[in-house]
Amino acid sequence: MLYRTAGQFKTSYIADQALFPVKQDAFLLGIILALAWIVFPLTASEFTFQTLLIPILIYALAAMGLNILTGFAGQLSLGTGAFMGVGAYACYKMVTLMPWMNPIVAILLSGVFSAGIGVVFGIPSLRIKGFYLAIATLAAQFFLVWLFEKWAWLYNYNASGAIQVPNLEMFGVFVSGPQAASVTEYYIVLFVVTLLTLLCINLTRGNLGRTWKATRDMDIAAELIGINLMKSKLTAFAVSSYVVGVAGALYVFMWKGAAEPNVFDIPLSFQVLFIAIIGGLGSIMGNYLGAILIVGLPVVLNVVAGTQVFEISTPSAILLVALIAAATFLFWVARSLWGVGAAIGFGAVTLIYGYAQLQGFRIDSALIEHINVMIVGGLIIFFLIIEPHGLNQLWRLIREKLIIWPFPH
Known part of the structure; x- marks a missing residue:
């Protein structure tokens, strides 16, 4: 519904080739x-x-x-x-x-x-x-x-x-x-x-x-x-x-x-x-998406892992909700092999992270750095398997699904 294009007509080549069609x-x-x-x-x-x-x-x-x-x-x-x-x-x-x-x-x-x-x-x-x-x-x-x-x-x-x-x-x-x-x-x-x-x-x-x-x-x-x-x-x-x-x-x-x-x-x-x-x-746009993943994600993981307490904190709760929402969204929109894989991956991370939060599990800063490298490396491999043309192409596919939703074709 958010990307419904009904009523958006193109009456010239200039309009058809606009930056935001x-x-x-x-x-x-x-x-x-x-x-x-x-x-x-x-x-x-x-x-x-x-x-x-x-x-x-x-x-x-x-x-x-x-x-x-x-x-x-x-x-x-x-x-x-x-x-x-x-x-x-x-x-x-x-x-x-x-x-x-x-x-x-x-x-x-x-x-x-x-x-x-x-x-x-x-x-x-x-x-x-x-x-x-x-x-x-x-x-x-x-x-x-x-x-x-x-x-x-x-x-x-x-x-x-x-x-x-x-x-x-x-x-x-x-x-x-x-x-x-x-x-x-x-x-x-x-x-x-x-x-x-x-x-x-x-x-x-x-x-x-x-x-x-x-x-x-x-x-x-x-x-x-x-x-x-x-x-x-x-x-x-x-x-x-x-x-x-x-x-x-x-x-x-x-x-x-x-x-x-x-x-x-x-x-x-x-x-x-x-x-x-x-x-x-x-x-x-892919340059910004790649920078957010490669540069921003390790910082977020570092902060979240280093501030764990017995009672779940507000940032941790927000991250858990975001992970669950991302897993649900990918499975619902894609309904394909990579969507199922993404949902399972996000779900596994959510369960592991939620268990660590509830148990008050705290990780050493040195171990956090190694975990960050492994997670970022795994995500790079994961995204390249899902879409070899990068995150920008992945966003295009999701956008196309949203445009025709709720119809499958």
Whole structure:
């Protein structure tokens, strides 16, 4: 009933190709934006900002940049962490050499340097592709991290070899550094992420996005119909590296506050890659879904498992209700093998968690970390088995079921 499309008629090609062909999608996005811009800043705590909201947005933006290159243009890359480092170091140099520069402008300009480096390392894509290109970008990853360590000018000859974010003001308010409030940093991150998300949506829906998709699907056929492969691939590297570079600047300036070169090593690249794959390659919304699962879920599990008492707490009760509702909803909507599997999985977790709550079972923090890794890894495998195209495709299937509900076809 919520997604009923009766009475929503399309009378032109423009209406049929609109960003929100179903009015409920626009309404749902409005609710999400209201939560992000109004509700969360008024209700979230310092812990929530620093462990959930800000990192989820930053990782989603980094995954979006990688998705432009891998999901839309079909060019494999394992150097995302290094390109994030280029953006972070470029922003650091700009605000230290030009302290009068607006911090938001510095963050947005830092992506330009990352885009330039990305184009340079994207040149091999004109001759090689697939795993060979992935190895070439992996070489860029190692080289750039080595450069961050050895070129002392990048970190202003600091004895520790790390970059320290200074206190930056904008309109008399600290927006970065030790004196900046978390809600201010959150608003800066949210503004930049929203801006670049709109940019990526428009690029992927336009002519450039169609050339990227044609290059991804079959580059030889794309070249035969007149697409310039050099322009298509290099623009994909440039746009992707720009977005990733901006994410790197936000990563250090609006979240970490300081960073050493090894922060941008290969584990960061793999983490962003996992977010893009789990969320769904070739999608924009999937980056946010993947970031919520990979970044947000371990934090939630940590908090819930670490606050267990004999009497069930309010957050625990909410989680139990959510698990039961999710199991019921998946079984009811899907009525298929993966729906049954999801219902059984959620039901098992609900029973185990409920028993632990009622018995007052408390888990060591070290054991919680290992359990988190196992749960997140198991969920990644589970979701990939259910839907190899990621969480975005899973949401599309659920949405289609809701549109035709209560009819089975």
